[in-house]
Amino acid sequence: MGRGIRIARVFGIDISIHPSWFIILLLIVWSLGTGTFPAIYDDWSTVQYWLVAVISALLLFASVLVHELAHSLVALRQGTPVKGITLFFLGGVASIEREATSPGREALMAGAGPLMSIVLGGSFLGLGWAITSPEVLQAIFLYLGLINLVVAAFNLLPGFPLDGGRLLRAAIWAIRGDFVTATRDATRVAAVIAVGLMVYGGYMALTGNLIGGLWLVFIGWIVIQSSQASYAQTLTQERLKQVPIRRVMARLRGWVAPAAGLDETEVELAELRARCLPVGSDPEHYDGLICRSDISGLDDGRSSGPSHTSLTAADVMVDREHMPTIAASDPASEAWQAMTDQKIDRLAVLDDGKLVGFIDRRRLSRYLELHPGGQRPAA
Ligand SMILES: [Zn+2]
Incomplete structure (x- = not known):
């Protein structure tokens, strides 16, 4: 993924937005403003639907950012440099360059994100339950409560390099005592998960939910690609460790x-x-x-000078x-x-x-x- 537009710096971590993010933001706003909210609340004005849709979508991405920050802060605590966090069309990604040095550290780093999403989800649901008026505010809280739990659940799928897959790798690593074997096994499980997502996505696409189905097929494909790439990277690192x-x-x-x-x-x-x-x-x-x-x-970059x-x-x-x-x-x-x-x-x-x-x-x-x-x- 290419670099994005830098928008902020938090705890010394650069936060960027990839151009693809704007497209998905518009899609989410559109689907919330014309589909989700009108289906649940039928007596709002048009302005209210769009306003609530925009606020909800922006807070969804703020939540994703907080999820990635949770990973990053644990990494920094463990002494691992974090290059930055980029928001893109699939959500967010923190560039943590170094692999964890022990199964326990890997589990902490991988678990921090979903744990944060669960805490956010629970807190927003609690707010939505406690604050019932105005209705638009409650709608935003309930949406964020549910969507954060969805973010947590999706990331906990054991499809390495998703967070759940990293937790699985940490567990295998702890039991078998070998990082490369653990990565290999986690990659195999990821392939099974990915094929499952693609088959289910195909079924959804054929039975009426074309966009949702194709999206799942695409996610499955990304999981396969990135798990194989991560495994190859691990093997490379291991091989280079043996050579002076x-x-x-x-x-x-x-x-x-x-x-x-x-x-x-x-x-x-x-x-x-x-x-x-x-x-x-x-x-x-x-x-x-x-x-x-x-x-x-x-020769390339020079226009003046000696x-x-x-x-x-x-x-x-x-x-x-x-x-x-x-x-x-x-x-x-x-x-x-x-x-x-x-x-x-x-x-x-x-x-x-x-x-x-x-x-x-x-x-x-x-x-x-x-x-x-x-x-x-x-x-
Ligand atoms: Zn995560």
Whole structure:
């Protein structure tokens, strides 16, 4: 999913809205304003139907946001960085990049969202029961009470990576003691759940509820896709844990002088068939790293400024101070994680304080392609 429009920052977490969200918001407002509320309350004015529909839909998404915040706050408490929360057409998603480190932590993080939805649902139902007039206010409370319980129930389906599936994985992980096995089994259960949703959705579509049925088929398809992708990601992480960075990194093939012109640098990169070269002259006192993409990126985005020919390698390189580093003996999974956490593409690899190579995402992907190891999830 692409990035959305940032609307707020809560507890240091960026809240964004994906463009697809506006479409679903309009659909929900329309269906509440022309279907749900008129069917239950027959003596409101048109303005009242629409007003209540808009408020209810916005509060529904506020509730979804609170659900995601619950996941995120538990993650932050556990020391796991949260990149942000995005609202999109299926609801909300919190970008929690790191997997939990124990079944108990995973269960807490996964359970927090549905628990919050149940608390919200119960509270709104209580308000709707206690406050009976004005009727429009009660209608909003009752709707939010029920819809939050629906959100909780849906997320508790054991279709990994839905919250219920994560709880299931945590349980299997606790019993079997192995994260990869637990992920594999949770992925298999998710496939069963997803097929169930799709079959039921197909039945609904054929027996009169076309939109609702197709929606369920679509959700089932999303569950299958995302559970398989999560499993593949888990296998990747596990495989990279077994490999030291030294085995995956690109070794230094030569050096570029700081004063070298860009054309000269490009020739050097091509001749040495290197994607990146260190700038300087020795591994202990290197100045920085320059890559083909640094030079080609320059041509794309530049409209003014010094011409290509007057720039030197030292002007364009990522200098030593700004170059994140990692130890050659660390597992390759650490490199992947560091690049994801810091939103960077490249790390300098050091051995005993000396520059010995560099590693980037392409290098890691390529290693995985050349050394296929994990079995694919059985659906
Ligand atoms: Zn959730």
